[in-house]
Amino acid sequence: MSPGTPLPAFPPGFTWGVATSSYQIEGGVDADGRGRSIWDTFAHQPGRIIDGTTGDVACDHYHRYAEDVALMAGLGIGAYRFSIAWPRIQPAGTGPAEPAGLDFYDRLVDALLERDVDPVATLFHWDLPQALEDVGGWLNRDTAHRFADYAELAAGRLGDRVKLWLTLNEPFIHMTLGYGTGEHAPGRTLLFGAVPAAHHQLLGHGLAVAALRARTGSPVGIANNYSPVRPQGTGEADLAAAAAYDALHNRLFTDPLLGRGYPVGLGLDPAEAGAGAADLVRDGDLAVIAAPIDVLGVNYYNPTGIAAPAEPDGPLPFEMVPLTGYPRTAFDWPVVPEGLHELLTTLRDRYGADLPPIQITENGCAYDDTVAADDGCADPERIAYLDGHLRAVHRAVADGVDVRGYFVWSLLDNFEWAEGQTKRFGLVHVDFDSQVRTPKSSYAWYRDLISRR
Ligand code: GBH
Numbered sequence: 540m541s542p543g544t545p546l547p548a549f550p551p552g553f554t555w556g557v558a559t560s561s562y563q564i565e566g567g568v569d570a571d572g573r574g575r576s577i578w579d580t581f582a583h584q585p586g587r588i589i590d591g592t593t594g595d596v597a598c599d600h601y602h603r604y605a606e607d608v609a610l611m612a613g614l615g616i617g618a619y620r621f622s623i624a625w626p627r628i629q630p631a632g633t634g635p636a637e638p639a640g641l642d643f644y645d646r647l648v649d650a651l652l653e654r655d656v657d658p659v660a661t662l663f664h665w666d667l668p669q670a671l672e673d674v675g676g677w678l679n680r681d682t683a684h685r686f687a688d689y690a691e692l693a694a695g696r697l698g699d700r701v702k703l704w705l706t707l708n709e710p711f712i713h714m715t716l717g718y719g720t721g722e723h724a725p726g727r728t729l730l731f732g733a734v735p736a737a738h739h740q741l742l743g744h745g746l747a748v749a750a751l752r753a754r755t756g757s758p759v760g761i762a763n764n765y766s767p768v769r770p771q772g773t774g775e776a777d778l779a780a781a782a783a784y785d786a787l788h789n790r791l792f793t794d795p796l797l798g799r800g801y802p803v804g805l806g807l808d809p810a811e812a813g814a815g816a817a818d819l820v821r822d823g824d825l826a827v828i829a830a831p832i833d834v835l836g837v838n839y840y841n842p843t844g845i846a847a848p849a850e851p852d853g854p855l856p857f858e859m860v861p862l863t864g865y866p867r868t869a870f871d872w873p874v875v876p877e878g879l880h881e882l883l884t885t886l887r888d889r890y891g892a893d894l895p896p897i898q899i900t901e902n903g904c905a906y907d908d909t910v911a912a913d914d915g916c917a918d919p920e921r922i923a924y925l926d927g928h929l930r931a932v933h934r935a936v937a938d939g940v941d942v943r944g945y946f947v948w949s950l951l952d953n954f955e956w957a958e959g960q961t962k963r964f965g966l967v968h969v970d971f972d973s974q975v976r977t978p979k980s981s982y983a984w985y986r987d988l989i990s991r992r
Pocket of ligand 1: 709842859947
């Protein structure tokens with residue numbers, strides 16, 4: 540089936556949404572007492588961002604949120620996934636709330652509810668207060684407790700109106716790119732020395748779930764990213780490398796959440812724990828992490844090819860190999876819709892009855908979209924991408940996977956982290972000089988799809 544054939548029906552009550560994150564769209568970095576985050580620091584360091592841009596202004600959503608909510612209403616979406624900037628709520632990462640920072644999200648939430656759009660809030664989409672990084676960031680166990688305090692403040696103000704809370708966004712990416720390879724803030728290059736940032740993020744998640752439960756009756760979950768692993772080769776070493784990568788990417792942040800403890804091989808399982816690991820994972824931590832959640836957020840972009848490392852004694856037990864034979868996005872990521880079906884059915888097979896209902900909290904693609912003087916912004920590749928992935932979701936639902944909703948990444952072209960303004964993921968084109976928003980043809984396509992449901 541192709542974009543020509545209408546999409547099949549989705550289950551009643553299925554949620555159609557779009558997603559964004561604070562540092563990528565808000566700008567307004569000095570407004571209303573906001574403190575500095577690790578991304579402010581990082582983006583201003585020469586050479587970190589490919590085009591030298593920063594999130595200082597981004598889409599200026601902080602000042603233009605009403606226009607952006609109107610764009611959402613025009614789509615007819617049922618839910619909007621945004622993230623709250625921790626340094627707006629606690630400028631130095633600890634202490635009492637900055638009321639003016641909370642006021643912004645208060646206005647946003649009310650504007651959404653007025654247009655019948657359910658607010659879905661992510662508490663942490665990578666913009667850690669710089670003051671907490673200065674004392675070790677997520678390598679410091681204390682950050683988990685600070686995160687729970689922040690969750691309490693956010694839910695104290697917004698818990699009556701946010702319809703779904705997500706604690707962390709992609710802790711795997713934050714650990715690997717932020718603390719492992721240094722491609723993202725805070726720019727640490729510790730390779731496997733980054734693993735404590737996994738445990739402390741998960742501990743922070745569990746503590747935040749408890750804090751949220753005390754202040755909201757809304758469902759609570761986490762947004763993880765997953766990538767089906769495709770071994771590139773059939774040798775034992777290739778399969779072992781693929782299993783090692785699968786444990787790191789797909790299981791490290793899910794096995795302990797769903798009560799299975801840590802996968803072996805990462806130094807976190809008690810069976811392999813040296814003295815250091817025992818100190819890292821303390822008695823009771825796994826129970827905190829396994830606090831029941833109501834929703835598993837799934838972010839999916841593409842599968843990963845993995846082979847045995849060319850250097851057997853090198854720093855990593857695997858090597859990434861680009862997948863060939865697929866169309867590619869402007870980011871050079873392969874377009875593999877069936878990978879989303881594989882991922883969803885694998886999660887179901889792996890976790891069975893312990894798997895909570897799923898929301899696809901991110902899926903989308905970057906293309907070099909440009910606005911033409913006469914006919915707007917045509918992005919047929921994005922329509923094909925989204926159509927193909929929605930068909931994959933539908934097949935997974937037909938195969939019995941409990942998927943309750945789908946959020947396109949992203950509403951707007953935005954600050955794409957280390958790629959700056961060079962990668963456009965939006966349903967809406969943003970001119971970063973004029974801040975003019977131009978809906979792309981995918982916007983009209985998504986609007987029509989939603990209106991037919
Ligand atoms: C998400 O991360 C983020 O949550 C969001 O903030 C971001 O803007 C968005 O996606 C788009 O990047 O197989 O070698 O080609 C996505 C994490 C990591 C997913 C890299 C795709 C492909 C690498 N991504 N991965 S490769």
